[in-house]
Amino acid sequence: MIALEVKKMKKNFGGVKAVDGLSLKFEKGQITSLIGPNGAGKSTMVNLMTAMYPPDAGKMIVHGVTLEKWKSYNMPTYGVTRTFQDVRLFEQMSVLDNVLVVLTERGVFRSLFETHGELHLKQAEEILKRVDLWKKRDEKAEDLSYGQRKLLEIGRAVAMDADIYFFDEPFAGLFKEMVKTVVSILHELKNNGKTILLIEHNMDLIRELSDHVIVVDAGKFFAEGEASDVLARKDVVEAYLGE
Amino acid sequence: MDYIMHLSVLVGVYAILGLSLNLVVGYSGLLSLAHAAFYGVGAYGSAILMKDFGFSFLSAVVLSVLITMAVGVLIGLVLSKFDGDYYALASLGFSVIAFGVFLNWRDLTNGAFGIFGIPKPEIFGYKFLAGEPYAFLVLLAVIFTFLICYFVVNSSFGRVLKAIREDEKALQVFGYKTTLYKLAVFVISAGLAGFAGTLYGSYISFIDPGGFDDLVSVNLIVVVILGGLASLNGSLLGAAFFVLLPELLRFVGMPDSITGQMRQMIYGLGLIALMMYRPQGILGKFRL
Numbered sequence: 001m002i003a004l005e006v007k008k009m010k011k012n013f014g015g016v017k018a019v020d021g022l023s024l025k026f027e028k029g030q031i032t033s034l035i036g037p038n039g040a041g042k043s044t045m046v047n048l049m050t051a052m053y054p055p056d057a058g059k060m061i062v063h064g065v066t067l068e069k070w071k072s073y074n075m076p077t078y079g080v081t082r083t084f085q086d087v088r089l090f091e092q093m094s095v096l097d098n099v100l101v102v103l104t105e106r107g108v109f110r111s112l113f114e115t116h117g118e119l120h121l122k123q124a125e126e127i128l129k130r131v132d133l134w135k136k137r138d139e140k141a142e143d144l145s146y147g148q149r150k151l152l153e154i155g156r157a158v159a160m161d162a163d164i165y166f167f168d169e170p171f172a173g174l175f176k177e178m179v180k181t182v183v184s185i186l187h188e189l190k191n192n193g194k195t196i197l198l199i200e201h202n203m204d205l206i207r208e209l210s211d212h213v214i215v216v217d218a219g220k221f222f223a224e225g226e227a228s229d230v231l232a233r234k235d236v237v238e239a240y241l242g243e
Numbered sequence: 244m245d246y247i248m249h250l251s252v253l254v255g256v257y258a259i260l261g262l263s264l265n266l267v268v269g270y271s272g273l274l275s276l277a278h279a280a281f282y283g284v285g286a287y288g289s290a291i292l293m294k295d296f297g298f299s300f301l302s303a304v305v306l307s308v309l310i311t312m313a314v315g316v317l318i319g320l321v322l323s324k325f326d327g328d329y330y331a332l333a334s335l336g337f338s339v340i341a342f343g344v345f346l347n348w349r350d351l352t353n354g355a356f357g358i359f360g361i362p363k364p365e366i367f368g369y370k371f372l373a374g375e376p377y378a379f380l381v382l383l384a385v386i387f388t389f390l391i392c393y394f395v396v397n398s399s400f401g402r403v404l405k406a407i408r409e410d411e412k413a414l415q416v417f418g419y420k421t422t423l424y425k426l427a428v429f430v431i432s433a434g435l436a437g438f439a440g441t442l443y444g445s446y447i448s449f450i451d452p453g454g455f456d457d458l459v460s461v462n463l464i465v466v467v468i469l470g471g472l473a474s475l476n477g478s479l480l481g482a483a484f485f486v487l488l489p490e491l492l493r494f495v496g497m498p499d500s501i502t503g504q505m506r507q508m509i510y511g512l513g514l515i516a517l518m519m520y521r522p523q524g525i526l527g528k529f530r531l
């Protein structure tokens with residue numbers, strides 16, 4: 001079953017065709033890796049799917065519903081959440097608040113008459129312990145190490161309890177122990193039937209984690225298939241290394 | 244003693260203004276220079292309602308706060324189209340417009356001559372005259388405002404405001420319609436600034452457009468930043484500092500004729516020094 005499908009997405013930045021008519025499909029309950037050289041348009045694709053900016057063209061089909069337009073704030077409605085390659089936390093807020101803010105009430109009026117409930121705190125505790133940050137819950141996000149910040153972002157995404165997760169280079173710059181934590185989180189999400197889009201450059205991790213690999217280059221589709229097949233292809237390796 | 248009470252009332256009025264503006268500037272990260280407009284609408288609204296329409300103090304306060312909030316909705320909707328520097332400039336524009344309205348809508352505001360003889364508050368038959376009674380009334384108003392702000396910033400709503408300040412775009416992905424939050428806090432803040440205006444007009448008994456010009460908006464920003472961004476206690480400190488600084492200058496022997504200008508200069512210098520060495524303000528917890 002297809003959880004999410006994107007059709008003929010396009011985005012130009014000035015003269016740069018960052019995404020050039022790319023169509024993608026994500027099988028439910030699988031880890032699909034999106035790979036390609038630097039500047040291939042992987043992050044742009046995720047940004048378009050989460051409406052960080054509008055596409056020049058393209059459609060998105062979520063759980064069978066075709067969308068011509070979509071807004072960031074509707075992502076939870078579509079069951080979609082994400083992390084950012086450039087780590088975007090609420091820097092001057094506490095670690096705990098960074099998680100609580102995605103757990104609490106979304107309605108303007110009702111949020112005025114709510115602090116966080118016991119349940120929210122319990123959920124936040126569980127998640128922060130998972131990424132080994134519970135002890136640091138009162139520290140500001142900006143005071144964490146780079147790896148801890150990445151983990152907090154992943155924790156925040158997990159807290160959303162979405163159906164579809166976009167992870168944009170979640171392993172970049174992590175120490176071994178942290179890599180293990182993130183790998184186990186991805187496994188756990190997958191075991192719970194979640195759909196995952198993983199952007200990653202590390203070939204070993206791609207082999208270990210992916211059910212399916214899609215290669216993009218210069219904003220265009222290049223190849224797809226099982227990790228072992230795709231990564232063995234000569235043209236893929238060449239695309240990766242640049243001509 | 245009377246003079247101390249007089250200063251206390253002024254500190255109180257500025258404290259309410261500072262608290263109100265801190266919700267928008269300190270907690271939500273929106274550099275609003277529109278607040279003199281709301282302060283003025285509150286002051287003019289209640290003065291006109293009491294003098295020309297015979298409203299009692301309490302009903303005039305309630306109605307003019309509601310009017311201010313309505314104006315806040317309109318201005319807030321327009322400002323929701325802007326970001327960062329443009330937000331500051333556009334909001335300043337509203338201060339300038341409001342001043343123009345106070346000055347030129349003569350039938351209503353009596354233009355440059357201002358409105359005289361605004362009655363003192365009378366609540367359940369008790370008249371709050373200048374001195375201790377009024378200072379007490381303003382103290383209650385400050386406590387009331389503080390509690391509202393405390394409630395707002397410590398709610399889930401308040402946490403969302405801070406997240407908007409930190410990264411609005413990223414927050415949206417997690418399901419928040421941030422424009423609604425920004426509008427809501429702006430309207431709450433406008434209402435409180437209007438409330439300060441009603442207390443000021445009724446106290447001083449005379450208002451004219453000069454009391455609500457764009458310099459007032461700038462001064463309020465200074466109160467908030469100096470005292471401390473996203474710190475309610477900071478706004479109280481900032482207000483006290485702002486009102487009492489000229490007294491301090493007089494106390495150290497500076498002639499009356501220049502304390503006014505000196506205040507603006509010390510304020511300007513203080514702000515520059517603060518931005519260099521402590522951008523979150525004296526008691527503040529956050530940078531803009």
Ligand SMILES: Nc1ncnc2c1ncn2[C@@H]1O[C@H](COP(=O)(O)OP(=O)(O)OP(=O)(O)O)[C@@H](O)[C@H]1O
Pocket residue numbers: 013016017018036037038039040041042043044045085
């Ligand atoms: N906001 C933007 N404004 C202008 N150009 C952009 C913007 N975002 C991306 N680009 C350009 O679009 C192209 C694709 O960038 P993108 O970040 O999507 O690549 P990527 O595949 O994620 O690369 P990497 O592996 O380095 O993260 C690049 O040429 C980049 O410079």
Ligand SMILES: [Mg+2]
Pocket residue numbers: 042043044085168
């Ligand atoms: Mg990228």
